[in-house]
Amino acid sequence: MESSRIFIVGSGVVGAATGEGFLAAGHKVTFIDVSAPRIAELAERGLDVRSELDLSGEPESFIFLTLPTPNDGHRYDLTAFTAGTAAVGKALATATAKHTVVVRSTVPPGTTEGLVKSTLEENSKLVAGNGFALGSNPEFLRAVSAAEDFANPWMTIVASRDPETVERLRALLSPFGGELRTFTNPAEAEFVKSAHNIYNATKISFWNEMWLVAQKIGVDLDPIAATVARSAEGSINPEYGIRGGAPYGGVCLPKDTQGFLGYADTVGVEMPLLSAVVEVNDRLAEIVGHEADVIGHATHDQLREAATHAVVPAAAGEE
Numbered sequence: 001m002e003s004s005r006i007f008i009v010g011s012g013v014v015g016a017a018t019g020e021g022f023l024a025a026g027h028k029v030t031f032i033d034v035s036a037p038r039i040a041e042l043a044e045r046g047l048d049v050r051s052e053l054d055l056s057g058e059p060e061s062f063i064f065l066t067l068p069t070p071n072d073g074h075r076y077d078l079t080a081f082t083a084g085t086a087a088v089g090k091a092l093a094t095a096t097a098k099h100t101v102v103v104r105s106t107v108p109p110g111t112t113e114g115l116v117k118s119t120l121e122e123n124s125k126l127v128a129g130n131g132f133a134l135g136s137n138p139e140f141l142r143a144v145s146a147a148e149d150f151a152n153p154w155m156t157i158v159a160s161r162d163p164e165t166v167e168r169l170r171a172l173l174s175p176f177g178g179e180l181r182t183f184t185n186p187a188e189a190e191f192v193k194s195a196h197n198i199y200n201a202t203k204i205s206f207w208n209e210m211w212l213v214a215q216k217i218g219v220d221l222d223p224i225a226a227t228v229a230r231s232a233e234g235s236i237n238p239e240y241g242i243r244g245g246a247p248y249g250g251v252c253l254p255k256d257t258q259g260f261l262g263y264a265d266t267v268g269v270e271m272p273l274l275s276a277v278v279e280v281n282d283r284l285a286e287i288v289g290h291e292a293d294v295i296g297h298a299t300h301d302q303l304r305e306a307a308t309h310a311v312v313p314a315a316a317g318e319e
């Protein structure tokens with residue numbers, strides 16, 4: 001495999017795991033961070049770490065943005081992310097080669113082609129696609145197993161409007177294995193990452209809401225949840241229920257969601273998530289004007305196979 005020149009901008013949990021993974025795969029990696037203690041820590045680990053990105057004299061490289069994107073209430077705080085991106089733009093201004101900037105942070109859909117593109121162009125006086133390439137490659141690793149997850153991805157997402165950038169990222173990332181999916185619109189890759197985390201969060205809240213009911217009536221939720229995890233088609237068939245604009249219909253799902261809400265009420269448990277499930281379905285039925293039949297039906301053989309498939313140990317649910 002050809003060795004690439006790689007810069008990691010923002011060398012925290014994701015940046016360090018990403019950069020060290022590339023190093024182990026034989027690439028030449030430089031880490032950038034603004035935190036003095038973090039720089040000292042990485043230097044102690046023997047890594048090439050700097051406080052500023054300097055691209056002068058550097059050959060064509062990948063510049064991964066693994067900058068923080070915390071939330072501030074119901075919004076992302078992109079202050080540090082924007083500052084780090086602006087610094088990359090300034091460094092691009094002095095570059096002689098064409099570099100590829102890759103957004104690996106978790107950002108709201110549209111950020112790569114909006115904020116990132118305009119910040120880089122403004123600060124470099126270059127034009128995206130011409131003076132530098134731009135791509136998206138959101139990270140799925142879990143904080144608890146960051147290095148192992150980077151080295152053994154189960155899903156890699158790459159996006160760029162420029163097919164050559166997609167191919168270069170594919171060549172860089174495919175040796176790590178796992179499934180690699182490509183998109184032409186970076187907003188779709190960014191949406192994948194958001195939906196990925198929100199889906200996991202929703203599932204966790206679903207079972208916590210059920211746990212409140214179970215606690216109230218004195219039954220043990222764990223064996224119940226473990227059984228449903230193997231019986232519900234929504235859990236064992238990846239195609240089930242994933243089509244947008246298709247609310248559930250038929251008899252059982254409307255009846256049992258509504259009925260259980262009333263039941264929970266009688267035992268004194270509020271179920272805001274289940275209420276929202278009913279509300280969303282009603283709203284969607286109004287918008288699209290029809291109810292869909294169960295989505296993505298699997299055959300009996302497929303369901304038996306899925307239900308008896310080896311159990312993956314429960315993950316911590318942290319990303």
Ligand SMILES: NC(=O)c1ccc[n+]([C@@H]2O[C@H](COP(=O)([O-])OP(=O)(O)OC[C@H]3O[C@@H](n4cnc5c(N)ncnc54)[C@H](O)[C@@H]3O)[C@@H](O)[C@H]2O)c1
Pocket residue numbers: 009010011012013014015032033034035038066067068069080081083084085087104105106107139140141142143144318319
């Ligand atoms: N932690 C996870 O498990 C995880 C998993 C997947 C994706 N992500 C996403 O990856 C991104 C990074 O997350 P993280 O957990 O590694 O954050 P982190 O806080 O561990 O690391 C961010 C690093 O960026 C540095 N930094 C801040 N401003 C900078 C600047 N202007 N220039 C250079 N460096 C700067 C900080 O000093 C810090 O070391 C976020 O978007 C996050 O949502 C995190």
